[in-house]
Amino acid sequence: MNWYYFTTAKGTIVPVDINEIKNMLKNTLESLGIQVQGGQ
Numbered sequence: 382m383n384w385y386y387f388t389t390a391k392g393t394i395v396p397v398d399i400n401e402i403k404n405m406l407k408n409t410l411e412s413l414g415i416q417v418q419g420g421q
Contacts, residue, residue, distance in 0.1 A: 386397040407417045 386399050387394050388397055389395070410417050
């Protein structure tokens with residue numbers, strides 16, 4: 382089974398790059414001094 386992540390914006394369906402979101406979250410946490418383990 383494949384999962385497809387998407388959101389709706391202004392009435393259209395927009396695909397979401399889950400790896401981009403994970404990287405943004407990791408960078409944000411690290412900027413707060415929180416070390417993140419794992420990843421790909």
